[in-house]
Amino acid sequence: MATVKLLSDQEAAAIPAVQAVFDDIRATRKTDFINNFWRALANDPANLKRVWETLKSVMTVEGGAIDPLTREMIYIAVSTANACQYCIQSHTAAARARGMTDAQHGELLTIIGLAAQTNHLALAMQVPSDPEFEVP
Amino acid sequence: MATVKLLSDQEAAAIPAVQAVFDDIRATRKTDFINNFWRALANDPANLKRVWETLKSVMTVEGGAIDPLTREMIYIAVSTANACQYCIQSHTAAARARGMTDAQHGELLTIIGLAAQTNHLALAMQVPSDPEFEVP
Amino acid sequence: MATVKLLSDQEAAAIPAVQAVFDDIRATRKTDFINNFWRALANDPANLKRVWETLKSVMTVEGGAIDPLTREMIYIAVSTANACQYCIQSHTAAARARGMTDAQHGELLTIIGLAAQTNHLALAMQVPSDPEFEVP
Amino acid sequence: MATVKLLSDQEAAAIPAVQAVFDDIRATRKTDFINNFWRALANDPANLKRVWETLKSVMTVEGGAIDPLTREMIYIAVSTANACQYCIQSHTAAARARGMTDAQHGELLTIIGLAAQTNHLALAMQVPSDPEFEVP
Amino acid sequence: MATVKLLSDQEAAAIPAVQAVFDDIRATRKTDFINNFWRALANDPANLKRVWETLKSVMTVEGGAIDPLTREMIYIAVSTANACQYCIQSHTAAARARGMTDAQHGELLTIIGLAAQTNHLALAMQVPSDPEFEVP
């Protein structure tokens, strides 16, 4: 049950600042589909624009130091630890669209689960830092 | 301030099940260094063995579907969202040891920050799932 | 899918300690509506009473140092970071009932998202404290 | 123990994109003090600029719908639930600088604690949404 | 909306490594019922086997230092703080199956809520460690 209204295409068209972002999402992603996250965020056109522009530059840039599929897998990892159901679903779909295989998905889940396990063990034991980890 | 004792090499040597794991850590990692996480976990030899064997098979396996550096970056992502200071420090050191560049580290942090931002936005707006995300 | 039964008005009426709290909720809030949180908590009358009395004194007190709408916005912020869907929904409704405008809601979400982003960045970089932050 | 280097003023001066942000932080905040968060983030000048510009526009804007002190209190609430020690310290200092009284701080902490308590209760009981919370 | 397929009995039967785990789950738990967690995890037979064997040895072992019902209550506590809805539901059902009474459930929820409250208070106040807590 959303806490804000989801803007329809007709409602978006009535707000030029929203329409401009929706146009750019469609052009950038080469699809007519606008997912619910943007329809919800469109209630605040300034934040819609800011978040979309950051996401576009971070997640769709060509020639970055981390390849696009890896970026999506990192996104899934954070979203899982933050228990964001919508984000897990949308970024798993995005990772598949970028070519994530079942084997890669399986390994990703295994690493996420293992990290969570050792995170909790290290916290519960309050393990002190090793000086060897110091940044040179 | 740790909640358990950290076992010294001498104390580990007195418990064969611990010594066997410490030997395997040294052989697998080709270093004499045993970091504090294992020295803390050594208070429970059965769990030490189980966690080490899982970590060894997940994080050091050759020829997996996800390359070793990417595995460490996913680990950092989960550890950050779980606020595990020790894990962030140890896996950042591990990622550097596997060749993570400053540019890759910068992009990793940017993606983690962005994911956290949209995770919180999607949660606060309680965005409903899009049917398009359904697994085929 | 709840892990406890939700008590109906009839079931509540059969337990005097529950009925007394339900009566007080209705009198304090000037409405007949008892939301599901209290119907679930009513399985443990002692905890129902304790939580309601704390919530009543913290959230509905007149003349506090923080105004009632701000209190609800803080509640939403915590509930989002804790990924409590029910709490996000109920306290967003409560904030609207106390007069939260769309502009305020938009700014609240923007701040929550930004805080989450910098929280994760500061954690991932393990930024050390500045002595300037020391309490005088 | 930071996972990145903290840039000194001299190191920042050698990178024009960093120097420009540091100059703007000093001008905006009317102080010579640059806290460690920005010195750490300066390792990635593009992200430094993006995060600073967002933070400046969200947290220091005049005439927003939420007053500046309330913004800092919301920031503290999110940072607490995300267990970001540095953020809790820096934004508590910022809130005090904006006039937060001891009474307001006390109420803020009380609300954060209460919200966390009911968040966990609602999650543990898996309380279902009330239709009354629906956005009109 | 799951991000992986849930394997039916027929699909599981076609993969010997999955069938072997499903057989062991049924034999260990003395029921024909396989819950959705295992049907989802079965997409990765190696992780299915690893997680099941750990869970079997940790949660169903006879004669451990912590009794089986207490183990399930600890599991509920962690799952609540991690906001894992499925886990809260499944382990509450498991705790009931192991004899958890309504009074025990009520006390468990009360402790979880109180711990969350003081966790957030201690974090927000950044309370320093007491030397008295040092492990001898």
Place this chain on the structure above:
Amino acid sequence: MATVKLLSDQEAAAIPAVQAVFDDIRATRKTDFINNFWRALANDPANLKRVWETLKSVMTVEGGAIDPLTREMIYIAVSTANACQYCIQSHTAAARARGMTDAQHGELLTIIGLAAQTNHLALAMQVPSDPEFEVP
């Protein structure tokens, strides 16, 4: 670095409402030691009283449905998942004071780690509820 002052015995003595709680802590726990959590919370005498009275009634009550050591272990579990370092340290000390053996501590940590692992797996896979978990 605390965000509030820690009240000394002398400062506490100057505020009757604080002194009364400190007296009750000492009488209830049969020790002169007041740990830093209460010295920090004492900045807000009303919340100090409320939290102490709840904690006293929940954690020290005789004849509850859950025994005192188990209560402390549940507290450690929640505190770990919430990454509250102070709480992990103080409640581990409390559990040891109530007789927690090394074997029990080891099993507790193992269960916490395993729960975290399956929490993250269930979240990442978005496993749907089983109707069998329904409360009768």
